[in-house]
Amino acid sequence: MFLGGDLQELIDEMKATAGFEDVVIVGAYPSVNKPTRLDKTVIAVSQGEFNGTARAIGNMDYAIDYSLVFNVFVPADKGIFQLMEMVLWVLAFAIG
Numbered sequence: 001m002f003l004g005g006d007l008q009e010l011i012d013e014m015k016a017t018a019g020f021e022d023v024v025i026v027g028a029y030p031s032v033n034k035p036t037r038l039d040k041t042v043i044a045v046s047q048g049e050f051n052g053t054a055r056a057i058g059n060m061d062y063a064i065d066y067s068l069v070f071n072v073f074v075p076a077d078k079g080i081f082q083l084m085e086m087v088l089w090v091l092a093f094a095i096g
Contacts, residue, residue, distance in 0.1 A: 007045050010068070014043070019089040028071065038075040041086055045070055068094070 011025050020043075028046035048067030054060070070090045074083040 007047065007068075011045055014045075014093060017093055020093075023086065028069070038073055041075065041078065041082060042073040043070055043086065043090065044073070070094075 007027050011027060014020050014025050023041045023043055025043045025045065028044035046069045048069045049065065050067075051065045052062060053065075054062055072083060072086045072090065074086065
């Protein structure tokens with residue numbers, strides 16, 4: 001779905017989902033300038049690993065592992081609870 005490097009569709013879907021209204025979601029690739037002090041929570045989305053392998057000896061069965069990376073940055077004044085809330089929202093979104 002995102003193999004072509006275009007993560008904008010995923011980012012747009014996340015922005016339109018309840019729970020992410022006050023969160024800045026950006027693509028991590030190409031590089032984005034890092035703010036020196038966060039005013040809002042930031043989620044950077046990038047492609048992780050892509051591995052295709054034959055899973056059975058003597059068989060022509062193939063499997064692909066593909067991952068996405070969500071880096072969540074929370075302002076210091078929001079604390080660990082905001083971080084955990086965002087991680088739970090990202091997981092719920094990813095699982096669907």
